[in-house]
Amino acid sequence: MKYKWFVPYLFILLAMIGLFVFRVGPLLFAGSMSFTDWSTFGSPTWVGLENYTEFLKDSTFWKVVGQTLLFSLIFVPTIVFISLILAVLLNKGIRGTTVFRAIYFAPVITSTIAVGIVWRWIFGADIGLLNYLLRSIGIADPPSWLSDRRLSLMVVAFVFAWKRIGYYMIIYLAGLQDIPRTLYEAARIDGAGPFSLFRKITVPLVTPTMFFIMIMALVDSFKNFDIIYAMTRGGPGRASTTLSYYIYLHAFELFQMGQAATLSMVLLIIVGTVSVVNFYYRSRWVHTQG
Amino acid sequence: MKRWPYARIILYIFLLFFAIISIFPFYWMLNVSLLPLKAVYADPPQFIAKNPTLHNYAEIFLKYDFLRFTANSLFIATTAGLGQLFTCSLAGFAFARMRFKGKEFLFGLILATIMIPVEVVIIPEFLLMGKLGWIDTYLPMIIPSFLIGTTGVFLMRSFYENIPRELEEAAVMDGAKPFMIYWHIFLPLSRASLSALFIISFLINWNAFLRPLVYLNTKKLYTLTLGLVSFVGEFSALWNYLLAGAVISVIPIFIVYLIVQRQFIEGITSTGVKG
Numbered sequence: 299m300k301y302k303w304f305v306p307y308l309f310i311l312l313a314m315i316g317l318f319v320f321r322v323g324p325l326l327f328a329g330s331m332s333f334t335d336w337s338t339f340g341s342p343t344w345v346g347l348e349n350y351t352e353f354l355k356d357s358t359f360w361k362v363v364g365q366t367l368l369f370s371l372i373f374v375p376t377i378v379f380i381s382l383i384l385a386v387l388l389n390k391g392i393r394g395t396t397v398f399r400a401i402y403f404a405p406v407i408t409s410t411i412a413v414g415i416v417w418r419w420i421f422g423a424d425i426g427l428l429n430y431l432l433r434s435i436g437i438a439d440p441p442s443w444l445s446d447r448r449l450s451l452m453v454v455a456f457v458f459a460w461k462r463i464g465y466y467m468i469i470y471l472a473g474l475q476d477i478p479r480t481l482y483e484a485a486r487i488d489g490a491g492p493f494s495l496f497r498k499i500t501v502p503l504v505t506p507t508m509f510f511i512m513i514m515a516l517v518d519s520f521k522n523f524d525i526i527y528a529m530t531r532g533g534p535g536r537a538s539t540t541l542s543y544y545i546y547l548h549a550f551e552l553f554q555m556g557q558a559a560t561l562s563m564v565l566l567i568i569v570g571t572v573s574v575v576n577f578y579y580r581s582r583w584v585h586t587q588g
Numbered sequence: 589m590k591r592w593p594y595a596r597i598i599l600y601i602f603l604l605f606f607a608i609i610s611i612f613p614f615y616w617m618l619n620v621s622l623l624p625l626k627a628v629y630a631d632p633p634q635f636i637a638k639n640p641t642l643h644n645y646a647e648i649f650l651k652y653d654f655l656r657f658t659a660n661s662l663f664i665a666t667t668a669g670l671g672q673l674f675t676c677s678l679a680g681f682a683f684a685r686m687r688f689k690g691k692e693f694l695f696g697l698i699l700a701t702i703m704i705p706v707e708v709v710i711i712p713e714f715l716l717m718g719k720l721g722w723i724d725t726y727l728p729m730i731i732p733s734f735l736i737g738t739t740g741v742f743l744m745r746s747f748y749e750n751i752p753r754e755l756e757e758a759a760v761m762d763g764a765k766p767f768m769i770y771w772h773i774f775l776p777l778s779r780a781s782l783s784a785l786f787i788i789s790f791l792i793n794w795n796a797f798l799r800p801l802v803y804l805n806t807k808k809l810y811t812l813t814l815g816l817v818s819f820v821g822e823f824s825a826l827w828n829y830l831l832a833g834a835v836i837s838v839i840p841i842f843i844v845y846l847i848v849q850r851q852f853i854e855g856i857t858s859t860g861v862k863g
């Protein structure tokens with residue numbers, strides 16, 4: 299193909315405008331905003347590291363960071379194990395696999411707001427469906443779930459995991475299908491039972507996929523704004539407020555743009571660290587493969 | 589080794605159990621959306637609507653603007669999706685088939701930004717939209733998605749890289765310019781990838797919430813997700829209406845999903861995009 303030197307740039311022009319104006323630009327700008335005191339309606343004043351030092355001293359900030367990590371701590375293992383179980387079951391090639399696969403995937407494609415609202419009903423304290431069932435089996439005083447400050451974050455994390463499991467199941471399935479069937483046949487001839495097949499063949503060979511899924515789910519777990527907004531709005535109190543919700547709260551309800559930008563830098567640092575770890579692990583893995 | 593005869597049954601029980609958990613909320617949504625208000629708070633709850641009615645749908649469509657919200661969502665998701673097709677296939681073509689300075693760097697930059705959550709850039713983006721005078725219009729929902737499909741560029745590039753050189757060379761012999769090659773050879777070949785890309789980006793924008801929440805003030809411009817949330821705030825007791833609204837936001841997606849299930853699943857998982 300022959301073309302003048304600038305032709306490729308014309309091809310990527312639109313994408314580059316998008317990349318720099320709506321991604322890289324805002325990212326750098328958020329970085330510099332984090333050093334300012336900037337109310338939405340006023341003009342910015344440079345305050346250096348003050349936003350950062352203030353947050354480091356602020357107990358609510360640490361509570362929110364802790365809750366963000368707790369959310370991940372519930373979300374990630376749930377994803378890693380349940381989607382593995384589903385994938386292993388579906389990989390047996392039994393009748394109805396496609397139907398089950400389609401069903402498990404359904405929550406992935408639906409609006410987080412819509413499913414969040416239904417789950418809010420299900421977990422409702424008084425008219426909630428779950429508590430109705432609990433009462434009817436004789437539990438007189440079931441927990442109030444979303445209005446309980448010890449439980450709300452956990453409930454939201456589980457619901458978010460429910461929504462995302464189908465997605466990771468598909469990735470696992472792809473990984474499982476790469477395991478040669480002959481391995482299983484050989485082991486079976488040697489007398490291995492289904493459980494030891496799983497433990498000695500499936501688990502070790504699916505480990506790279508598992509690590510990949512762990513990283514993906516970890517990054518995924520920080521993007522929990524929609525589900526929190528739909529189910530608890532960060533409450534009761536701040537009990538289910540995570541970093542991404544806290545950013546929104548500062549920017550669009552408290553109108554403190556500077557502080558909100560600081561929080562978004564904290565989130566960026568966390569996500570960035572995870573991505574870097576992922577990058578190094580993957581390149582190492584590809585290397586051992588080659 | 590002999591197989592345990594009940595293994596299969598237990599397997600099905602497991603699968604069924606998870607299947608019920610996966611779809612029960614949707615069933616419940618649909619069920620409640622068909623109930624009159626009185627039956628919503630009935631004790632015991634009606635697990636199967638006794639006198640199903642479409643009244644709730646008529647009400648939210650006509651009285652509570654959901655018809656307008658649906659149209660808004662449809663418009664935003666479609667334009668943003670079409671934009672992605674254009675932008676990403678053009679850029680994907682250049683990254684896969686052309687040589688230019690800074691190619692590796694720019695592509696690396698695209699990859700690096702894939703993982704960044706919207707929450708990180710929403711604040712400066714909001715100020716930018718304010719400067720552009722785009723607050724309370726559809727533009728903040730459409731233009732960024734129109735222009736940056738980081739995952740879309742990635743998807744199209746991988747597809748175009750695998751197209752054999754011979755196809756391109758035949759056209760070069762005939763003196764075709766790069767844009768002609770892109771338009772007449774590559775674009776038609778990538779119909780499957782393009783439809784996967786369209787589905788993904790339609791889905792993301794149809795389900796999007798943070799941007800509409802931040803940018804839209806006028807009720808007439810609300811998307812479905814925003815309409816739902818504002819309905820919760822105003823009429824929190826009218827669960828039957830609310831869940832009818834939720835059904836509307838879910839049903840069109842489900843219908844398309846049932847028709848093109850394979851492309852859906854492959855499209856979404858191949859790019860690592862959040863649905």
